[in-house]
Amino acid sequence: MNACLSDDALARAHADLASIAERAHLAACAACTARSRQMRRDLDLITAVLRDSREPLARVTRTRRRWLPAAVGLSAAAVALLWVEVAVWRAVTPVPPTMQPQEVAAILTDVSASLFSVSGDPASAPADAAPLSLESMAREVDSTLTGGEP
Numbered sequence: 001m002n003a004c005l006s007d008d009a010l011a012r013a014h015a016d017l018a019s020i021a022e023r024a025h026l027a028a029c030a031a032c033t034a035r036s037r038q039m040r041r042d043l044d045l046i047t048a049v050l051r052d053s054r055e056p057l058a059r060v061t062r063t064r065r066r067w068l069p070a071a072v073g074l075s076a077a078a079v080a081l082l083w084v085e086v087a088v089w090r091a092v093t094p095v096p097p098t099m100q101p102q103e104v105a106a107i108l109t110d111v112s113a114s115l116f117s118v119s120g121d122p123a124s125a126p127a128d129a130a131p132l133s134l135e136s137m138a139r140e141v142d143s144t145l146t147g148g149e150p
C-alpha cells in the first residue's frame with residue numbers, strides 16, 4: 001500500500017483534481033477516508049460561516065483616527081506659534097544695561113560711608129574717607145589691611 005495522502009492531496013481530491021493513484025488510495029484506506037470526511041466537514045463549516053454570517057461592523061478605531069491628521073496639524077501650528085512668540089519676545093525684550101563704573105563707585109561710596117560712620121549718618125563721615133573712584137577705594141582698603149599709608 002502506498003503512503004497515506006497529504007493534506008494537499010486530500011484537498012485535490014475534494015476539488016476532483018486528484019490523480020488516479022490518489023483516488024485509488026483514498027478508496028482503499030480507512031484512515032485517509034476518515035481524514036477526508038473530517039476535511040469535508042471543516043470545509044462545509046467554513047463555507048456556512050462565510051455564507052451565513054453578517055459582515056462585521058466597522059471598527060470604532062477607524063473613526064477615532066479621523067482626527068489624527070487634524071491633531072498633528074494643530075500640534076505643528078502650536079509649535080510654530082510658540083517659536084514665533086519666543087522669537088518676538090527675544091527681539092522685543094531689552095538687554096539689561098550694565099552699570100557704569102561711576103555708578104558702582106557712587107554706590108560703594110554710599111555703602112562705605114554708611115558702614116564706617118560713627119554717628120550712623122553717612123553725611124557726617126569724614127570728607128577724606130569718601131574716595132570717588134574704585135582704585136582709590138581699593139588703595140584705602142589695602143592700606144587699612146596692611147597698616148601702611150595710602
Ligand SMILES: [Zn+2]
Nearest residue numbers: 004005029032
Ligand atoms: Zn491512507
